[in-house]
Amino acid sequence: MTLSQIQQEAIALPERQRVDLLRTLLDTLPPAGIDISDQEVTAREQEMDSGVVEPLSHEEFVRRVQAERGK
Numbered sequence: 001m002t003l004s005q006i007q008q009e010a011i012a013l014p015e016r017q018r019v020d021l022l023r024t025l026l027d028t029l030p031p032a033g034i035d036i037s038d039q040e041v042t043a044r045e046q047e048m049d050s051g052v053v054e055p056l057s058h059e060e061f062v063r064r065v066q067a068e069r070g071k
Helices: 003-012 015-027 038-050 058-068
Strands: none
Touching (some): 003 015
């Protein structure tokens, strides 16, 4: 069976079964953002220390995300 055939079969499933399939597939993937390298952390710290980027408070981050989502 090809990927295209699997996709067509999955799309034809009832919504509840598609949701269950999606959850099962997502559970097989590694968590997002877990493997951030030490080099990435150092680079981000240097950007903040040098003033290239301005850090956000948690409250400001949440406010911007909610505004972006239209809440």
